[in-house]
Every structure is written in C-alpha cells, then in structure tokens.
Amino acid sequence: MKVGIFDSGAGGLTVAKSLIEHPIFNEIIYYGDTARVPYGPKDSNTIIRYALEAIEFFNNFNIDALITACNTVSAYALPSMRSKANYPIFGVIEPGILALHNRIKDKNANILIIGTRATINSRRYEDELIKLGYKNITSLQTGMLVPIVEEGITEGKVLDAMLEYYFHNLNIPDAIILGCTHFPLIANAIGDYFHNKPLLIHSGDAMVEYLLNQGYKALEKEPQITIYASDNVYQLRQIAAQWL
C-alpha cells in the first residue's frame, strides 16, 4: 500500500520517520509545501486552500491513504480535504488525543498543548480533551520554536532562553502534546526543562499507534520514500537525509 504524507514543509518528516521505523505502508510519497511554509501563522481560509491544492498534487500518485502530518492542516482542513478525495485521510490531532487518553487516566492531570498560532487558536486539541473529561489544560502558542528547529538548533542557550520565555510561569505539566511536527526534534530539551519527566505526545508515534488500532498491519520491511516539494526539492531531500 502506498501512503501520501502532506506537510507544510520539512516538519512532517518526523511523522515519516515513525512510519519508517514502524512500517505500515510499502511506499511513502512525501510532499512538503516548502514554497509557502510555514502555515502556522496563516489564516484558516488560506490553510484550507493550500490543503486542497495538495490533494490535487496527490491525484498524480494513486495513493491508498493520506496522512496530514501538519498539525495546522489537521486542525482546519480535514473535512474539506476529505470531500475531495476517495481514500481515507488521517490527521494527527485525533491520534495525539487518543495516545494521551490511553496513558493519562487522571482527569486532573496537568496537560500542556504547544503548537503554532493557528493550531492553538483552532482549539481542536483543547476541545477534544475537555470532552474526554480532562480539567487542567493549558494551550500555548510556541511558534518561534519552529524556525529554531529549522535552523538546526536542538540544544544550547538560544533554545534555553526560548523555553524559559514560553514556559517560565506554567504549572508543571504531567503530559505535553507536541502539537507541531517540528517539536519532536527538541523533545529532549522540552522534557528536560521540566524536572518531572512529563509524558511527551509525538504525532508520528501516535499516528503509528492509531493506524494499527484502525486495523492496518505492521510490516517487516522498511518503506520506500520519495520526497517532493513545491519549492527547492533538493534542499528538502538534504534535510530528509539528515533527519531520517
């Protein structure tokens, strides 16, 4: 089976990585809209328009399923995308919620959601967690962490200053939803900032768990992956070579 992975840029490679380490599909077609990245600060209408253009892109590939690795796209565009496709489309929010729900039984646990402006403003994670009965939820826009990761910074003073800036007056979280595909790359630094080793929810790993729950079967063999971009594809393939 052939799966498409759509992301606003390079970040979704962290989801691709989970599907390479835990194979479910034989073939991955990765498409990053690097010509218009980032989606996080943009308007919902713009995000939906770009997501529908991605569907057109994948029309060339006869895919069996599509994963929108980008949290921002998952927050806004799934219904519109699904209305234009004849294969299942999976966003990362529902898998993230379920991964947390399977692990955090205490409804009074402190849950921290971090993501881009658009993802946080959508309240998609927050509303679902409230429906499940969780009571102590903090949502935080941490958009500046995205360019930090894209610069290749995963430790050091710049990242420390940024984490302090965002986290310094928060309650200690029991779980953190890494609500942007870039954040798994700084998961260690985020986890270390709090000294209680909070549970970190990673979109890629949550997606693997979710798909297996949906009845997809684990494969033995690593999938073949091909990478496309709307901007300079060589640059994205370089990043992929580094990350994967």
Add this chain to the structure above:
Amino acid sequence: MKVGIFDSGAGGLTVAKSLIEHPIFNEIIYYGDTARVPYGPKDSNTIIRYALEAIEFFNNFNIDALITACNTVSAYALPSMRSKANYPIFGVIEPGILALHNRIKDKNANILIIGTRATINSRRYEDELIKLGYKNITSLQTGMLVPIVEEGITEGKVLDAMLEYYFHNLNIPDAIILGCTHFPLIANAIGDYFHNKPLLIHSGDAMVEYLLNQGYKALEKEPQITIYASDNVYQLRQIAAQWL
C-alpha cells in the same frame, strides 16, 4: 503621485514608515504577501514567481512607482519585475549601498551585512561593496531574527541569546547593513550589542535619501496609506496600526 510598496509580509511597513515620516508620495498602496511569507528561506525561482504575481496585483492601482521593500525580492527579482512594468521599480539594496558609501569613507572599515538566507546567498550587497573598494565585509544569515520580531520581541533574554548566537565571534563592525525590513525594529538591541555604536543602515531611511537624490521632491503632507494582504488583511492592518 501614488507609490506601491511590495513586501513579503509585514516587515516592509518599516519602509512605509520612513515614507510617512519623510513624505515623497501623496498615496501609498502597501501589499504584503502574508499568505506566503517569509520569502527569505525560499528558492530564487519561487521568489521571482511571487514577485511577478505582485506586479499583477499592482496592475489594479495605476501606480507611478513601485518600491520592493523586501531585501530578498530586491536581491533576486528586480530585472524580472521591471520587464513587466511601465513605471520605475526601486529595490532597497542600491539605496542601502549608497547610504553606506556616503558615510563610510574608510575602505578598511569593518562592514557587517545581516539578512535572510536568500538575501545573503545572493551576495548582492557584498558584490556591490567589493566593487566600491571595501575590503572587510562580513555577510551573515540571521533569519531567526525575523520570527522574533514578528512575535513582538524587541528586547530581553530571547533576543540577547539570539544576538549572542549570531554575533559572538565577529569583529566589531563599524557599520551594519540591516538587510531585512524586520531588523530596524530591533536596531537598538543590535546597536547596543556592539559597544562602539556602529552605523546602522536602515532600508527605509536609505530609500528616502535615494529617492530625493533621484529628483523626487519632499512633500509637506503625510501620505494616505492603504494596506492589502494576500492572507488575512485585518491582521496586517493591526500590525500597521501598531508599527506606524
């Protein structure tokens, strides 16, 4: 006379501000391509394509001249843009070079150019300065400063850590070209980092100087400005209300 100002997003408002404080045109039409911002990390072909679409946008307004406030666009797209327009188009690089040249007579002065990846890779500032005989030029990609400014951070620990990250092993510059429209908003912090009070070249002020040199006349009355965006125009107008 009516001038268009084109920028990849909000940054070009710093150029608009100079043209409001030192009026040369009666009317400013500002267009920010906020749906695809930032241009700085993107490929030159993509940047040129977007710039040509901006020319199409301005076809609706019967402008007498166009300013590309964005350094990245100025570095790559001026010839293509000029081939599609019947009015003069001014980029910010030539004015910046002339502003520096008028003030720094010592060809051994240390000159620091900071800008986005695309602007620095273009070597436009660097090559022109070399032609003028300057010998000690340092070019530095400081793209992470853009989202910092967009977050509204103009002082404090995050910015300090970032400046330290970029500047810690540089020679003390005699002049700094602020080669991105966002950087005037953190000019104080950049100037303060070095204790010698380096000359700071600001694209907007350089543009005013350049236009007056070209024969445009200073006006008494503040221009009227109208702001358009390719994404959410209300958000951009809010930023404008804050900055201008």
